[in-house]
Amino acid sequence: MRIKTRQIDSFTPGKTNTNSAASLQKPQATNPIIIDSKPSLHKAEDCELSDRVSLTNAVFAGTDNGLIKTTETVFFDIERFALHLELYRYFHISEDPMDIDDIVPSTCLNLPETHTVGPKQIAQQTGLTSYTSSLVSKKKRTTAGHQVMEAEELLSGCSIHQSTTAEELDRNYQEHEQCRESVRSFYYSNNQCKRRRHLELSKKKAHKRIAAAEREASGFKEGGKALVMFVGDRGHGVGSRIKGHQRFGGTWKQEIHGRYTPTVITNEYNSSQTCLFCFRKLSHPLKTIGDKVKTTNGSFICINDKCPNAFKVVCRDQVSALAIGLAGLASILFGVTFPCFDQQPCHFKRQQFNDLALSFWEQKQQQA
Ligand SMILES: [Zn+2]
Numbered sequence: 001m002r003i004k005t006r007q008i009d010s011f012t013p014g015k016t017n018t019n020s021a022a023s024l025q026k027p028q029a030t031n032p033i034i035i036d037s038k039p040s041l042h043k044a045e046d047c048e049l050s051d052r053v054s055l056t057n058a059v060f061a062g063t064d065n066g067l068i069k070t071t072e073t074v075f076f077d078i079e080r081f082a083l084h085l086e087l088y089r090y091f092h093i094s095e096d097p098m099d100i101d102d103i104v105p106s107t108c109l110n111l112p113e114t115h116t117v118g119p120k121q122i123a124q125q126t127g128l129t130s131y132t133s134s135l136v137s138k139k140k141r142t143t144a145g146h147q148v149m150e151a152e153e154l155l156s157g158c159s160i161h162q163s164t165t166a167e168e169l170d171r172n173y174q175e176h177e178q179c180r181e182s183v184r185s186f187y188y189s190n191n192q193c194k195r196r197r198h199l200e201l202s203k204k205k206a207h208k209r210i211a212a213a214e215r216e217a218s219g220f221k222e223g224g225k226a227l228v229m230f231v232g233d234r235g236h237g238v239g240s241r242i243k244g245h246q247r248f249g250g251t252w253k254q255e256i257h258g259r260y261t262p263t264v265i266t267n268e269y270n271s272s273q274t275c276l277f278c279f280r281k282l283s284h285p286l287k288t289i290g291d292k293v294k295t296t297n298g299s300f301i302c303i304n305d306k307c308p309n310a311f312k313v314v315c316r317d318q319v320s321a322l323a324i325g326l327a328g329l330a331s332i333l334f335g336v337t338f339p340c341f342d343q344q345p346c347h348f349k350r351q352q353f354n355d356l357a358l359s360f361w362e363q364k365q366q367q368a
Helices: 080-095 119-126 126-140 143-156 166-187 190-217 252-258 316-334 347-367
Strands: 002-004 022-028 033-035 040-043 047-049 058-065 073-075 114-119 226-232 264-266 287-289 290-296 297-303 311-317
Touching: 002 297, 022 287, 033 058, 040 252, 047 316, 058 080, 058 316, 073 190, 073 316, 080 316, 080 347, 114 316, 119 126, 119 190, 126 190, 143 166, 190 252, 226 252, 226 316, 252 264, 264 316, 297 316, 311 316, 316 347
Parallel strands: 033 047, 040 264, 058 226, 226 264
Antiparallel strands: 002 022, 058 073, 073 114, 287 290, 297 311
């Protein structure tokens, strides 16, 4: 393991990171990939943030993948990261007598607004909605469509895979053979094939548009800032067995982002179940319906009474997206992430993180 010293950014807005007195002792894997303002797509564990990237002049984004909401993204700045790092210090390193209200201004208690991309929006923008509706209306209007509907109705009752005897299989197979021609001529007509090719092409264009709109929502262009994106590595929903949702998840969006801006894939471990104000485990809120008690799975609540955000219901995806951003930024800044987000925590890593968090904080105090 190589030990590297790195000077962290100045905290005073507008200044660059040339005159910071303290420096960080930072553990790193051998030959880390240096993240600067160039477009790239790498895993957080392999990366290190370049000294040339000014932290005060950068926007960070955390993205959580899901099934119901395809992706949910929050944007935050280094001040937000510093706030959560200070809260971590207060609750887990040294609980000094400083009042918690001095650390957290009441405006910061609300989590940042999110930019959501949902399956409905993707279906509309890619042209899938109009493709499906035209197919459905064609089925209802034309004679060929009526034939196909009848054939599908018939075939749904004679499954080849669920036949129990050889005779039944034979009978079902013959039914399939008879319906084959009408089904094929409807779905694979020249016109239909052309529409499908067109759909494939418009899908690619729409994906780029959706990703561009997400990057634009960060406002990095107007501020002339650098944008670093952190994307969670789980929950793309591709192999999920939950029914009733269109699946548009996958790695396409992070790959497109990787062509335009530094994109870092972050481990999502514990990201949706940790309170970002006291770094303890969150609980699901309970509600009573009649004489039954039910848990609400889409939201969380912190029940640590010392926590500044205690007993307030927070949205699961919002917490998760910000946690991914914070964990990823800590990982590329310090080389270790918050111990609560580390999948394989150990005493050594915890100590390293605490030391680095303290020196980061001290540097901030000096510059304040
Ligand atoms: Zn809490």
